[in-house]
Amino acid sequence: MRPKAELHLHIEGTLEPELVVELARRNRIDLPTFDVSAIRARYSFANLQSFLDVYYENLAVLRTEEDFYDLAAAYLRRAAAQGVRHAEIFFDPQAHLIRGVPLDVVFGGLSAAMKDSDVSAALILCFLRDRGAEEAEQVLRAALPYRDRFIGVGLDSAEVGHPPSLFRRVFDIAASEGLHRVAHAGEEGGPDYVWQALDILRVERVDHGIRAMEDPRLVARLREERIPLTVCPLSNVRLRAVPSLRDHILPAMLDEGLVVTVNSDDPAYFGGYVDDNYEALRLELGMTGEQLDRLARNSFEAAFAYEAEHSGGARPTGGPLDYAS
Ligand code: ADE
Numbered sequence: 501m502r503p504k505a506e507l508h509l510h511i512e513g514t515l516e517p518e519l520v521v522e523l524a525r526r527n528r529i530d531l532p533t534f535d536v537s538a539i540r541a542r543y544s545f546a547n548l549q550s551f552l553d554v555y556y557e558n559l560a561v562l563r564t565e566e567d568f569y570d571l572a573a574a575y576l577r578r579a580a581a582q583g584v585r586h587a588e589i590f591f592d593p594q595a596h597l598i599r600g601v602p603l604d605v606v607f608g609g610l611s612a613a614m615k616d617s618d619v620s621a622a623l624i625l626c627f628l629r630d631r632g633a634e635e636a637e638q639v640l641r642a643a644l645p646y647r648d649r650f651i652g653v654g655l656d657s658a659e660v661g662h663p664p665s666l667f668r669r670v671f672d673i674a675a676s677e678g679l680h681r682v683a684h685a686g687e688e689g690g691p692d693y694v695w696q697a698l699d700i701l702r703v704e705r706v707d708h709g710i711r712a713m714e715d716p717r718l719v720a721r722l723r724e725e726r727i728p729l730t731v732c733p734l735s736n737v738r739l740r741a742v743p744s745l746r747d748h749i750l751p752a753m754l755d756e757g758l759v760v761t762v763n764s765d766d767p768a769y770f771g772g773y774v775d776d777n778y779e780a781l782r783l784e785l786g787m788t789g790e791q792l793d794r795l796a797r798n799s800f801e802a803a804f805a806y807e808a809e810h811s812g813g814a815r816p817t818g819g820p821l822d823y824a825s
């Protein structure tokens with residue numbers, strides 16, 4: 501299996517229906533159904549928002565440190581089996597804080613699972629853009645006591661109507677704390693959102709970014725500055741950002757010389773983990789081994805916290821990746 505880094509993965513999006521049911525039973529939470537197939541049958545989405553509605557609803561089962569541990573441990577096991585050597589993992593603290601789950605529980609469970617895994621891993625704290633900039637700033641300040649547990653900040657949730665420009669201040673604070681910066685832009689929003697993410701938020705990677713291809717000047721900028729794009733092919737199909745995988749613009753992005761990477765986004769919902777995305781590109785788009793190798797190489801180039809000496813599955817034992825010590 502091709503070694504790769506995964507750079508666009510929401511840990512909450514790895515909550516498989518089987519784990520939803522297990523955690524609901526453990527926490528005595530009532531669900532509309534405990535039938536795993538019935539839960540999975542709901543996973544047909546018209547757009548990003550219709551997915552987010554289900555994604556947030558399922559989070560009700562995550563309550564304790566052990567729940568977050570089990571979630572992250574399950575992802576890291578699957579990632580290892582798919583050739584992932586390093587993962588930069590998004591999490592959505594606001595989605596838990598608003599349900600009364602404290603940051604300490606979230607960081608505690610996720611960090612412990614990362615420490616116990618052979619996959620090198622780091623956390624990126626995402627702001628829910630549809631909850632506004634003021635709350636984002638509050639969350640960042642609340643998370644700063646855990647500054648050594650995360651390497652950067654991101655911006656996710658409902659994109660259109662919540663432009664990057666609104667989040668200038670919180671991204672400035674993150675930069676002054678030495679945090680890396682990424683943002684979802686150009687998934688459903690237009691190229692103007694990608695420009696804002698670059699110029700106003702000073703992001704170092706763009707998450708999705710597929711609609712950047714509509715603006716040749718933007719493509720030139722991304723190419724010249726070698727700004728990576730974390731593209732998620734199966735997600736784009738399932739959320740109808742593209743009509744089908746055969747229509748995906750990813751090969752054209754590579755041909756433009758962009759630093760494209762392949763990622764799984766929310767694999768419990770979109771029908772595959774990261775290597776399944778690579779495999780779909782091979783089978784449905786006819787991408788060659790050479791092209792897929794380039795995508796995998798790009799993933800290591802685009803990583804913030806990958807240290808080559810950790811390749812081969814060794815767990816970091818010191819330095820900035822050793823969060824849980
Ligand atoms: N949160 C989880 N997955 C997301 C996606 N694909 N876009 C925006 N926000 C998300």
Ligand code: ZN
Pocket residue numbers: 508510656684707765
């Ligand atoms: Zn995403």
